[in-house]
Every structure is written in structure tokens, then in C-alpha cells.
Amino acid sequence: MKPTITAFECSPDGGKGLARDTRVRWALEEVGQPYDVRLVSFAAMKEDPHLALHPFGQIPTYEEDGIAIFETGAIVLHIAETRAGLLPGDAGARARAITWIFAALNTIEPPILDLTVARIVEGNRPWATARLPLVLDRIRTRLAQLSVRLGGAEWLDGAFSAGDLLMVSVLLRLRMSGLLDEYPNLAAYVAHGEARPAYRRAFEAQLAINAPAP
């Protein structure tokens, strides 16, 4: 049975690939696993059938014989654990790849998401302009550390892994901000991730839903 994921019926980003289903699509494309997509409206996301799958009323979810899970990190890890291509076989390298999954989602993404809070959610508050530089500097602290660790390497730890998939996905949120360009090796790393055929297929699949050709 093919797995089924959920995605926005109409993504808030209009198809820029920032909705989290893109990360799951990318993982499925990397391992060559076909999948079905069930689109969910904003209203349906807050109703019982979807809340039974996802208690926080978000997308994506993932269903497959006997498995029903949420949280993008858990879904990508599940795909990586059950199909070849996203985790190395060596125990030490595998543990490091999983470390980068958590580093992407827990260390790098939170200050990046705070930029959306600062600019959009609190964008019309009286403190919006004065607070923004603080938020940007917290992002720069993490990007500088990541840039040092990556150095001139192609991927974070040898071969491409689920850790890179999530780190590139998280950094892609910064494209519009210009912040990524302050760290040329990180910009190159993200471009390298985006160039992967599996990423292109995932991006095109979400774009076809969110910005259909006229």
C-alpha cells in the first residue's frame, strides 16, 4: 500500500515549497517511494477527523498500514529508517545523521521561525521595527556556527542524508531575507540541495497544487 500524506489544500506560501509537506515529499522522492496526497482545508484541519491524526491541527501527516504519525521530523525519520537512501549503514554515521535532523529542527529552525513571528504575526505591533534586529542576530549566531562546521564540505557529514534534507529545507526559509547570502558556503549548500532531482520533483508536485498553470 502506498503511504498517504496530507498537505494544504491551499498553501499560505502560494507554492514556494515552504509548507512542510515538501520536506516529506522530498524524502519520499529520495527513496523512490510513490505516495498519495490528501489535501486538507484550513477548516478541516481544525475538525475532529484531522485532529485524530494530528492533535495540533497541522500538516503533514503520514499513514501507511498500521502506521499513523505526524511531525515532519518523525515522518522523515520513519521514511529514512524503512527505506534505503537517507541514513548511512555505519552506526556512528547513522547517529550523526539523526543528530543533524534534530539540529535542523531544534537549533536552527526556532530562531528562523521567530522571524515570521516578528515580521508577520507581530508585524503591526509597536515594537516590530525595534525588535527585528535582535531576531536577525539570533539567527546569525546559529548560521555562523553552522557555516564554520560545514566549511567547504558538500554535505554536513560525508554523504547526503536525512539530516541534510531537513537542514536545507529549514535554511530555504531564509531565501527571501537575504541572510543566507551573508554565508556563501551555506548558500551554496542550499543550492546544492535544491538541485537534487528528488527535490525538484517534490517542489514541482506541491507547486502543481498551489499555483496551477493558468
Added chain:
Amino acid sequence: MKPTITAFECSPDGGKGLARDTRVRWALEEVGQPYDVRLVSFAAMKEDPHLALHPFGQIPTYEEDGIAIFETGAIVLHIAETRAGLLPGDAGARARAITWIFAALNTIEPPILDLTVARIVEGNRPWATARLPLVLDRIRTRLAQLSVRLGGAEWLDGAFSAGDLLMVSVLLRLRMSGLLDEYPNLAAYVAHGEARPAYRRAFEAQLAINAPAP
């Protein structure tokens, strides 16, 4: 060989158990794995030998023959994968337990950490008082959803798992705020986690370093 973890030489919380090594100690206690601790000063955390282990200059780290990792989530998952007691054997239940690890760290903890930013990091900024209610309401949104999902259950998905260990650890950050008391089932859930003998041992071990008896 016993694993070695790192912890603060002097924890900013003075031994309240909120430093992230407590989470790793708790996991090791649950599975009955003895461990060594290497204490790191704030200065040493930013120097090369520690940065080689942890590129973001934090604690905890985890080392054991051939394995050297960071990120609390990755460390707890590694312990849970390599020892019995923190993940169920059934594939569906195992995937759900891992989902709760990610939900604790990626969905519940970020708005809670923002409370520290609002109260401490930006506590003397002109917007501190006006912004605080917004931050508290974002936490309440998540707590309300988690409270509905937990209902009257003892743990999030049947037996205690690494997902509960991290969820309880994350919610413990709210004790001082009084927010937890707005959701009696979550307060009871946290108390239930704290009552586990493995948690008590982990708490006492970090307290012995951070608040030695006079």
C-alpha cells in the same frame, strides 16, 4: 565502556533540573545504563575541543565507542534505540513514540522557550510587558491541544516512552509560570513523570553538582 555525557560546570538554573543534561540522565536511568559526566565551563563550551563535539557550543553531548553526538533529542533517541525500556516493540507504537519526541521538542517547546526570551533576554526592553500576553497565549494554544489529546490517560500513548520523557521535561519549564495549573491533567501528567524513580535519580545527580549541600 560507559557513555560519557557533558553537563554545565555551573548550571544557570542552579540545580532546578532544567538544564538539558537532566533529560539525558533520566533516559540513562530509565534503561539502567551507568554513565560518566564531564563538566564544562561556559568558557570551555565556546572553545575548539568542545566545539568539535558540539558545533553550537552547548551541552549535553554523548560519547561512547564509535558514537559522538549532540542534540538532546538525538541522544535520548539513541539511548532508546540501543537499550530496552523507552520505545515499544510494535512498529506502529514505536513510530508514535518517536512522533511524541518530535512533538515535545518542535511543537511544544519552541513557544515555551520564547517565554524565556520575553522575560529574560528581552526582559528590559520597552516592549517586554506588552508582548508577554501574546507569548503566553501561544503557549496556551499548544497546551490546550495537548490537554485534549492526553485526556485522562496516564501517558501519551499507552506505556511510558521516550516521548513522555521529553514531553514531561519540556512542560517542567512551565512550573514557575503557573501556566501548567490551568490544565490540571497536564499538571498531573508532569507530576507523574517526576515521581518516577529514574527521574528522581537524574534530578538528584544534577542537583549534587549545582547545589552541593553546605
